[in-house]
Amino acid sequence: MTESPYKLFTVIIYSENSVGLLNQVSNIFTRRCLNIEDVTASLSSAPGVHKLTITTESDRPTMEKVVGQLEKIVEVIKVGLYTDDDIIYQEIALYKVPTMELLQSHELETIIRSHGARILEMTPEYTIIEKTGHRWEIEALFDCLKRYDIRQFVRSGRVCVTNSPVEHIDLFLEKQRQRQKQSEQ
Amino acid sequence: MSQEHAIKQTTIDKTTSITGAEALLRSLVAEGVDTVFGYPGGAILPVYNALYDFKDLRHILVRHEQGAMHAAQGYARATGRVGTVIVTSGPGAANCVTGLSDAMMDSTPIVLITGQVGARYLGSDAFQETDVVAVTQPITKWAYQVRRAADLPEAVAKAYYIASTGRPGPVVLDIAKDAQVGMVENYCHRHVNFIRSYNPEPETSPAAIAEAAQLINSASKPMIIAGGGVTGAGADALLQSLAEKAEIPVAATLMGMSAMPADHPLFMGMAGMHGAVGVNVATNRADVIIAIGMRFDDRVTGNTATYAPQAKIIHIDIDRSEFNKTVAVDVAIHGDAAKVLEALLPQVKPASHSDWLRLFAECHQAEDAEVYSRELRRSGSEPMTMGEVADKISATAPMGTIAVTDVGQNQMMTARYFRCSAPRSLITSGGLGTMGFGLPAAMGAAVGAPDRTVCYFGGDGGFQMTIQELGTIMQYNIPVKMIVFNNSFLGNVRQWQQLFFNGRFSQTPLLNPDFVAIAAAYNIAAERVADRADLQAAIERMLDHDGPYLLDIAIDPTDMVFPMTPAGRDVDFIMLTPDTTYSHD
Incomplete structure (x- = not known):
């Protein structure tokens, strides 16, 4: 059996923090009918550089073309394309569950311990449980809490850092600083 | 950019305060702009007001914003410089979308300046408000909204830097009314030649x-x-x-x-x-x-x-x-x-x-026998072909003549039979295939390259898509030589219908007006050529004429462009006629 060419890719986009950037980025995925599974926007370690983390299912040749087109956006500094082997990643989820039902079951402590979750807030009406981990771990806790009537659930997009010993964005920015010096001369 | 057009450094007295509108115009000049194509309207009025006394820019008033875009494209393609367009918000900006998309496809450097409603009205569906940045982002190299006058000089500098460097392309500057009427303290224009996130000069390996x-x-x-x-x-x-x-x-x-x-x-x-x-x-x-x-x-x-x-x-x-x-x-x-x-x-x-x-020589022999002979060597009373007209004009026009085409058979025939003698002598809508591109683009090319003869080759369909620009040609006496291949059909679509849709000419026959009379109404010299015997002399009269001139030439509607590799077929599957393909032993 041949392996499906489709897999989950994580695209990390380093950019300036400009209005409308997300629109431009999502346009490039839309044109190729790629569904964005999740998206996270945050600061990066480089001063003033923002970081968008997007996951999508596709094949590598398509994703390489997407990366090429993303890098053409003027405000985009650098784009990296990764599979799960290249990155350390986490997601965070919150579950809002009725407190009474949880307490009645006497399983609360077991659930929290076995899933490595924690309780953020507990009121007589509801309990907020937080879980960070990979997608399947978050889903496992969801399945486990289902019987207690989950009132609200939310899962964040993926946050990730690469496992490369080299920080490509820093190298790129250093190169650009050299260019800037030359352009000023 | 050539020496003649070396960029002027503009540094104004530090104590000067000027409006954003004036700062915009000064910054355009500082970026080397001498000609803009445009059309005024409500949200860009402060800029047009500043333009009224501003003598360093030539403004060409077009008849439709699409015409301004294609004119700027023709100007850019003929000169290698950035073409500049100024229009108003809403419909003015929306009318530029086709030209932006065309310029993006063909990597043409354009800066489009659009007026925008006042910043406090943004997002409120104000009169003539269109979200221009959102609409144009997918079809531009850069689209940016300016809301404060103080930001204008740098935005203009970035716009010209981005449009002209790397792979050139169109840029939109959407300027809210506040930025036009607001004051710029200590106006000073500085060129941009570095943007951290943009590297137009890659190191070659x-x-x-x-x-x-x-x-x-x-x-x-x-x-x-x-x-x-x-x-x-x-x-x-x-x-x-x-x-x-x-x-x-x-x-x-x-x-x-x-x-x-x-x-x-x-x-x-x-x-x-x-x-x-x-x-x-x-x-x-x-x-x-x-x-x-x-x-x-x-x-x-x-x-x-x-x-x-x-x-x-x-x-x-x-x-x-x-x-x-x-x-x-x-x-x-x-x-x-x-x-x-x-x-x-x-x-x-x-x-x-x-x-x-x-x-190549062997293939050319076969092409000459099967294609060139039919297209170029008809005689007597047989109806004229586009190829023979393009060929004759090519032979008669001076060295360095620029051919600007519309889209369709006229474009392919001109590309095949007009023989380019210098760089930048075929200007055409390549990637987008925009009918209506030719006439305004020819106008822009003639404005940008006044020393070169500019011939427009278009069909009767595309000519009527932007025919209103005859008004601009008249107003500025722009010496475009217009060749209308008139076969009373949308010829290229007709060709595909003939070859691939059993000759069912769905919505391709055209009932045309008298183009010579239309030209006359615009005070443009024109003549109809219906006989081969009159063609050469008419071409000479057109080329010798000082100013714009229109030839309305009767073309055989059954004339088709060959050779042809049908869409999606192997590139060496080559039809020489509707029934024969080329095979090379």
């Missing part, structure tokens, strides 16, 4: 160049395919040097057609759907293809699965995202075509490929 040279030096059947990027980079002469040094035949995409003189012995004609037989046959026999500043468009490649099966492909392009986009390449050289060719030339060894060149 010496290893890739060496690998390419090695492939070229060992090739026995090499071919160059030159695209619009050759002229964009000013690499026309270098292309010719490379071809001559190693005796490599040169084909061109539609966008690259004037990169090499048509009469050069190594120039083999156009590649792709209506290209030269020799070029398309050779593509699938070549052992090395050197693709320069072109993007393997589907009209060039036909079926990509069978394209150039024997060739190692060297692809030189300024835009890295073009590599392996539609066709897998063996050596990708990321860089400016001129810089790459300069580095490559010394490593290419002189060579001779006379056996290989014979293939």
Whole structure:
């Protein structure tokens, strides 16, 4: 059996923090009918550089073309394309569950311990449980809490850092600083 | 940018405060702009008010904003400079969308300045408010909204830097009314030549160049395919040097057609759907293809699965995202075509490929017998063809004449039979195929290149899509020589209906007005040519006339563009007539 060419890719986009950037980025995925599974926007370690983390299912040749087109956006500094082997990643989820039902079951402590979750807030009406981990771990806790009537659930997009010993964005920015010096001369 | 157009440094007295509108105009001049194409309206009125007393800019008032865009494209393509357009918000900006998309496809440097409603009305569906940045982002290189007057000089500097560098393209500056009427304290224009997130001058890999040279030096059947990027980079002469040094035949995409003189012995004609037989046959026999500043468009490649099966492909392009986009390449050289060719030339060894060149000559013989003869050598009372008109004009017009085409059969016939003698002498809507492009683009080309003859070649369909620009041509006496191929049909669609839809001419016949009378109403000299016997003299009268001139030429509606590789077929599946295909033993 041949392996499906489709897999989950994580695209990390380093950019300036400009209005409308997300629109431009999502346009490039839309044109190729790629569904964005999740998206996270945050600061990066480089001063003033923002970081968008997007996951999508596709094949590598398509994703390489997407990366090429993303890098053409003027405000985009650098784009990296990764599979799960290249990155350390986490997601965070919150579950809002009725407190009474949880307490009645006497399983609360077991659930929290076995899933490595924690309780953020507990009121007589509801309990907020937080879980960070990979997608399947978050889903496992969801399945486990289902019987207690989950009132609200939310899962964040993926946050990730690469496992490369080299920080490509820093190298790129250093190169650009050299260019800037030359352009000023 | 040439010496004559060296950018003026504008540094105003530090104590000066000026309006944003005036700052915009001064910054345009500082960026080397001398001509703008535009149309006023509510949200851009402060700029037009400042323009009233501003003597350093020539404003060409068009008749429709789409015309302004295509005129600026023609201007940019004829001069190599950035074309500039000013329009109002809402409908004014929306009317520019086709031109932006066209300029994006054909890598034409344009700065479009759109007025926008006041900042406090943004997002409120105010009168003539369109979200221009959102609408234009997918079809521009950069789209940016300016809301404060103080930000204008830098935004203008960035706009011209982005539009003109790297792979050129259109830029939109959407300027809210507040920014136009607000004051700029201590106005000072500084050029931008660095943006952290943008690198238009990639370092070219010496290893890739060496690998390419090695492939070229060992090739026995090499071919160059030159695209619009050759002229964009000013690499026309270098292309010719490379071809001559190693005796490599040169084909061109539609966008690259004037990169090499048509009469050069190594120039083999156009590649792709209506290209030269020799070029398309050779593509699938070549052992090395050197693709320069072109993007393997589907009209060039036909079926990509069978394209150039024997060739190692060297692809030189300024835009890295073009590599392996539609066709897998063996050596990708990321860089400016001129810089790459300069580095490559010394490593290419002189060579001779006379056996290989014979293939082109043999194919040309067959093409001449089957296609050229029918198109160019009709006689007597047979109806005229577009090809023979383009051929005659080409023979009669002065060296360096610029042909600007519309889209369709007129475009293909002009590309095939008008022989370019200098760079930047075929201006056409390549990637987008915009009917209505030709007339305003010709107008812009004539404004930008007043020393060159500019001929517009269009069909009766496309001519009527932007016919209102006759008003602009009249107002500024722009000396465009207009050739309307009048067959009372949307000819190219008719051709596809004839070949692929059983001759069912759905919505392609046109009932046309009297174009000579229309020209007369605009005070433009014009004549109708219905007989072959009158053609040459009419062409001479047109070319000798001082000012615009229109020839309305009766064309055989059954005339079709051949050779033809139908869309999606193998590039060497070449129809010479509706019933015969070419086969090379």
